[in-house]
Amino acid sequence: xxxxxxxxxxxxxxxxxxxxxxxxxxxxxxxxxxxxxxxxxxxxxxxxxxxxxxxxxxxxxxxxxxxxxxxxxxxxxxxxxxxxxxxxxxxxxxxxxxxxxxxxxxxxxxxxxxxxxxxxxxxxxxxxxxxxxxxxxxxxxxxxxxxxxxxxxxxxxxxxxxxxxxxxxxxxxxxxxxxxxxxxxxxxxxxxxxxxxxxxxxxxxxxxxxxxxxxxxxxxxxxxxxxxxxxxxxxxxxxxxxxxxxxxxx
Amino acid sequence: xxxxxxxxxxxxxxxxxxxxxxxxxxxxxxxxxxxxxxxxxxxxxxxxxxxxxxxxxxxxxxxxxxxxxxxxxxxxxxxxxxxxxxxxxxxxxxxxxxxxxxxxxxxxxxxxxxxxxxxxxxxxxxxxxxxxxxxxxxxxxxxxxxxxxxxxxxxxxxxxxxxxxxxxxxxxxxxxxxxxxxxxxxxxxxxxxxxxxxxxxxxxxxxxxxxxxxxxxxxxxxxxxxxxxxxxxxxxxxxxxxxxxxxxxx
DNA sequence: CTGTTTTTGAAAGAAAATGATTGATTTTTG
DNA sequence: CAAAAATCAATCATTTTCTTTCAAAAACAG
Numbered sequence: 196x197x198x199x200x201x202x203x204x205x206x207x208x209x210x211x212x213x214x215x216x217x218x219x220x221x222x223x224x225x226x227x228x229x230x231x232x233x234x235x236x237x238x239x240x241x242x243x244x245x246x247x248x249x250x251x252x253x254x255x256x257x258x259x260x261x262x263x264x265x266x267x268x269x270x271x272x273x274x275x276x277x278x279x280x281x282x283x284x285x286x287x288x289x290x291x292x293x294x295x296x297x298x299x300x301x302x303x304x305x306x307x308x309x310x311x312x313x314x315x316x317x318x319x320x321x322x323x324x325x326x327x328x329x330x331x332x333x334x335x336x337x338x339x340x341x342x343x344x345x346x347x348x349x350x351x352x353x354x355x356x357x358x359x360x361x362x363x364x365x366x367x368x369x370x371x372x373x374x375x376x377x378x379x380x381x382x383x384x385x386x387x388x389x390x391x392x393x394x395x396x397x398x399x400x401x402x403x404x405x406x407x408x409x410x411x412x413x414x415x416x417x418x419x420x421x422x423x424x425x426x427x428x429x430x431x432x433x434x435x436x437x438x439x440x441x442x443x444x445x
Numbered sequence: 446x447x448x449x450x451x452x453x454x455x456x457x458x459x460x461x462x463x464x465x466x467x468x469x470x471x472x473x474x475x476x477x478x479x480x481x482x483x484x485x486x487x488x489x490x491x492x493x494x495x496x497x498x499x500x501x502x503x504x505x506x507x508x509x510x511x512x513x514x515x516x517x518x519x520x521x522x523x524x525x526x527x528x529x530x531x532x533x534x535x536x537x538x539x540x541x542x543x544x545x546x547x548x549x550x551x552x553x554x555x556x557x558x559x560x561x562x563x564x565x566x567x568x569x570x571x572x573x574x575x576x577x578x579x580x581x582x583x584x585x586x587x588x589x590x591x592x593x594x595x596x597x598x599x600x601x602x603x604x605x606x607x608x609x610x611x612x613x614x615x616x617x618x619x620x621x622x623x624x625x626x627x628x629x630x631x632x633x634x635x636x637x638x639x640x641x642x643x644x645x646x647x648x649x650x651x652x653x654x655x656x657x658x659x660x661x662x663x664x665x666x667x668x669x670x671x672x673x674x675x676x677x678x679x680x681x682x683x684x685x686x687x688x689x690x691x692x693x694x695x
Numbered sequence: 696c697t698g699t700t701t702t703t704g705a706a707a708g709a710a711a712a713t714g715a716t717t718g719a720t721t722t723t724t725g
Numbered sequence: 726c727a728a729a730a731a732t733c734a735a736t737c738a739t740t741t742t743c744t745t746t747c748a749a750a751a752a753c754a755g
Contacts, residue, residue, distance in 0.1 A: 197499045198712075200464050217732080227714045232733075248721070249732065318571060318583075325590045333568075333595060335585030335603035340575045345583060349606055353585035356599055448702080467742080477704045482743075498711065499742065 196224055201234055202243075209244055209253045216250040273401050273424045278302040280443045281363055281399055281422050285311060290357070292389045293320060294364035295344035295382070298399050302363060303327065314357050316345040316385055332357070339381070346381040354388045362393035364419075368407035369400055371433055374416045376409035383411035390414055397422055405430055446474055451484050459494055459503045466500040490522075523651050523674045528552040530693045531613055531649055531672050535561060540607070542639045543570060544614035545594035545632070548649050552613060553577065564607050566595040566635055582607070589631070596631040604638045612643035614669075618657035619650055621683055624666045626659035633661035640664055647672055655684075 201224050208215050208223075220231045235251050238244050244251045278298065282305035285291055289309075293299050295317030303323045306313075313324055314332045324331040336350030345353075364386050368376035375398055377383050390396045396419035405426070420439045434440055451474050458465050458473075470481045485501050488494050494501045528548065532555035535541055539559075543549050545567030553573045556563075563574055564582045574581040586600030595603075614636050618626035625648055627633050640646045646669035655673075670689045684690055 197464060197466060197497060199497045199502050203463070228732090229714055230712080233712085236734095318568070321568060321588055325588060325593075328590070331588045332597075332599060333583065333585055333588050335583055335595075335599070335606070338571055338575060338581045338583050340578070343575075345585075347582075349582060349585070349603065352606060353599065353603055356585070356602060478742090479704055480702085483703090 196226060198234070201226070201230075202238060205234060205238065205251070206243060209251065214247070214250060214252045219250070274298060275301050276443050277399050277401065277422055277424060279305045280441070281397055282306050284361065284397065285309070286360075287311070289360040290314065292357075292359045292362035292364075292393060293317060294362070294386060294389065295319065295342060296365040298365035299363055302399075314354075314359065316350055316389075318343040318345065334385075336385075337381075339379075342379070342382070344382055344385070346379075346385055350385050351388050354385070354392060357392060359389070359393040361395045361397065362389050363397045363399060364389070364413075366398055366400060366404060366413060367409040369398070369404050369416070369421065369434075370406060370408050371416060371437060373408050373412065375413040375419065376407075377411055377413055378409045380411040383413045386413045390418060396420065399423075402426055402430075405434075446476060448484070451476065451480075452488060455484060455488060455501070456493060459501065464497075464500060464502045469500070524548060525551050526693050527649050527651065527672055527674060529555045530691070531647055532556050534611065534647065535559070536610075537561070539610040540564070542607075542609045542612035542614075542643060543567060544612070544636060544639065545569065545592060546615040548615035549613055552649075564604075564609065566600055566639075568593040568595065584635075586635075587631075589629075592629070592632070594632055594635075596629075596635055600635050601638050604635070604642060607642060609639070609643040611645045611647065612639050613647045613649060614639070614663075616648050616650060616654060616663060617659040619648070619654050619666070619671065619684075620656060620658050621666060621687060623658050623662065625663040625669065626657075627661055627663060628659045630661040633663050636663045640668060646670065649673075 204224060205215065205220060208220075217228060217231055221228055224231070235244070235246050239246045239251070242254070245254045278301035282302045285307055287309040288311070290312045291314070293302065293313055293315040295315070299317065300320055300323070303320060306327065306329065312330050312332070314334065315321075315324070316334050316336070318333075318338065321331065321333065334345055334350050334353035336345040336353060337347035339346050366375045366377055366386075370376070377386065390413065398419045399422050401424060416434065417438045420441060421434065422441045422443065424443050426440075426442065431440065454474060455465065455470060458470070467478060467481055471478055474481065485494070485496050489496045489501070492504070495504045528551035532552045535557055537559040538561070540562045541564070543552065543563055543565040545565070549567065550570055550573070553570060556577065556579065562580050562582070564584065565571075565574070566584050566586070568583075568588065571581065571583065584595055584600050584603035586595040586603060587597035589596050616625045616627055616636075620626070627636065640663065648669045649672050651674055666684065667688045670691060671684065672691045672693065674693050681690065
């Protein structure tokens with residue numbers, strides 16, 4: 196059995212079980228304990244897992260891309276519902292802005308087969324957009340490694356070339372007083388700019404984002420329509436007076 | 446069994462299994478280990494798979510160019526030599542423009558670990574550039590599906606924000622009278638603009654590009670230094686009088 | 696047919712992976 | 726708390742795989 200093959204098996208097993216024991220792996224792969232230990236050491240070095248006494252455990256850093264599976268399927272389902280609803284708002288002839296980030300990425304698959312134009316700062320959206328043969332414009336600027344978003348002065352200048360019918364974005368915090376917020380200042384500026392260039396603005400957020408505050412402010416609460424799933428009634432009331440909330444019914 | 450035939454078998458098997466072992470392939474094709482090793486090396490060069498100890502594994506594609514099946518390994522080798530030479534021209538502190546396209550993509554792996562800044566219109570370059578932790582700026586504009594390049598008005602406007610120490614580009618035709626040419630007019634405009642913003646301009650081209658003419662003109666022959674591999678003497682003379690040619694010695 | 700290039704297989708030494716063993720360290724058990 | 730059990734890191738000999746080199750075989754061109 197090849198090294199890489201074992202590594203795949205180990206990671207696969209970890210995904211399912213959160214914790215694997217050394218002996219389990221020895222039996223499964225029919226190799227020696229030494230070999231498995233070496234494997235675990237290597238994988239730990241590569242930040243794929245954490246070694247613990249007797250085995251290894253999964254690490255839930257955000258660094259883990261495939262930990263998408265870890266997100267409870269409920270959460271994912273909600274996210275998708277919100278995304279689908281948002282995509283339904285797009286109309287023939289629209290020019291829309293799509294923010295970088297995984298929330299918005301879910302939207303793309305639901306975008307209608309109409310004549311639309313998409314502008315985005317999300318590098319991760321490009322393959323799927325082109326795949327759907329949607330005319331796509333990317334704004335210029337600095338390519339941020341961690342989030343795969345385009346940010347910076349170039350991004351703002353670039354946006355000036357466009358006007359949008361609708362823009363869609365994800366945020367990290369929604370708060371009655373502090374408005375929409377996100378951790379990265381540069382990304383906040385891009386969102387802000389895009390929002391100011393749109394006739395209609397939509398923020399996609401599941402219930403976990405409400406009453407949260409992140410570092411950098413994007414806009415006041417009334418400047419965008421919030422698309423979300425079921426909310427506690429008292430939360431709803433808190434926001435209803437200040438802005439529009441579209442609640443996706445399952 | 447023909448080389449091509451073996452390659453096809455190997456790739457087919459990889460599609461099904463994610464991992465293939467050397468001995469598996471030796472048995473299957475009834476050739477020697479040496480031959481299989483050579484095959485795997487070639488296929489790895491062409492970015493079709495990744496060699497691992499004891500076999501090979503499938504590489505899960507990023508934003509790779511899929512339509513480039515005709516890579517002959519000889520051609521690829523030349524291309525790589527040219528790319529390596531070009532990368533060697535990059536100096537500490539340089540701000541360089543990298544054109545979209547597979548020729549330039551080869552350069553990235555050879556870029557020196559110095560403080561440099563890269564601006565590009567090639568979406569396919571982004572993953573490897575970010576991977577090397579090189580500060581990267583993408584210009585804005587229309588994302589062209591076929592070539593994964595950013596083009597159009599936005600691209601030209603975007604470029605205006607920058608000035609380059611050096612720019613590197615691929616072309617389709619080089620001709621004493623007609624200059625540098627490429628099939629797509631929009632891409633030609635981007636190349637032209639980038640070239641005009643650079644202190645020094647370099648065109649990377651193997652011998653097959655000489656005396657060819659494509660539809661859209663980028664610049665006159667004297668406006669860029671040509672980096673190429675061995676040339677017939679008469680070809681060399683034809684261009685030497687009008688521009689600089691750097692010949693990469695193998 | 697002859698000389699050249701390309702492809703192939705074999706072989707040798709280098710490099711990597713493996714499994715067993717050692718004694719140290721940690722955890723469990725009494 | 727201390728002994729017993731389990732797990733661990735480190736080392737080493739062995740096996741497997743890799744790279745390089747070379748010569749024979751095959752394909753090719755003139």
